[in-house]
Amino acid sequence: MRLSAPVFRLKRDAKKLARDRSVPLHVALDEVAVREGFRSWSHMMAARPVATLAAQVRAGIAPGSLVVLAARPGQGKTRLGLELAQEAVRAGQRGWFFTLDYTRRDVAALLDEGEATECTVDTSDEICAAHILASTGDAGRGDVIVIDFLQLLDQKRVHPPLQEQLEDLKRHAQATGAIIAAISQVDRRFDAETGDVPGFDDLRMPNPVDLSLFDRGCFLYGGEARLLHTA
Incomplete structure (x- = not known):
């Protein structure tokens, strides 16, 4: 309709x-x-076409950017992240979807009925910045790498602190020209009653990180996607 x-x-x-x-x-x-x-x-x-929203969001992000894609639960951030990777493939680029939260069956369920998973999906328990860099070493300008989700990169003590991982991902985006989008949770203190879309101050970060590492933020609420700069 x-x-x-x-x-x-x-x-x-x-x-x-x-x-x-x-x-x-x-x-x-x-x-x-x-x-x-x-x-x-x-x-x-x-009922809105998520693929259309993904195309609009991707068009607003420059190649070589590190982006955070954030929202409260139930706003569609994971599906939008997956569609960003899918959209890259449809546009003749490559797309990767790394998830520490979903199984392959879960990922397939996020797509519309009958839609194929066109991007590369990685559900390894070893996902971290080093794993992502090794898996996408041949990424090129305009390719899309999506990470689901940011806070889980900080879960295992054997991995470097999240700050160091983000620095590695930032360098990888700049060196390859790929877009790296990290899905993130928004703090539950975010007041949805204001009607505003969340922003960088609303990100749920268990450990402090330098948010200026992100070139853009894509924040969702109520079907609206807003692209913000960190500064």
Whole structure:
């Protein structure tokens, strides 16, 4: 079903409705979605073509960038990350999806029914920056490397601290021209009721890292994707 207006305009309408009626934003969002013919706002967002969103996000990221892709649970960050790798393959590039969280069956389930897994999927328990660099040593300009997810790179003590791993990944992106996107959690203190998309200050980082290593941040909320610079 085609929407009557772009998502950002519908969201703006919902914010105004919430203010005018003094109701929670999620109630207003659901009402707007019902007007569009959906059961709820989340139902409407789930119906959006993720592949189209992935193409738009990828077009906004320069080759050689280290990017963080972040959202609260249920916002579609993992599926969007997978679609970024898929989109690279469709565009004649190469795409890798490294996951410490999903099985191959889980990854396949993220795709639309009948869609093939076109990118290279790696579910090794040994995934870390060194493993990723060794597996993508022949990556080239515009290829896409997705890591699911950032916090799990810091899980094993045998691996270097996350700061060092990010520095290695940053150098790899710059040397090869590939786009490296690390999926990240957003702190549960993020207040979704404000209607804002999260930002760098909302990233859940158990151990301190220099966030300026990231060239861009792609933050999701309510079906909206916003690309931000660290500075």
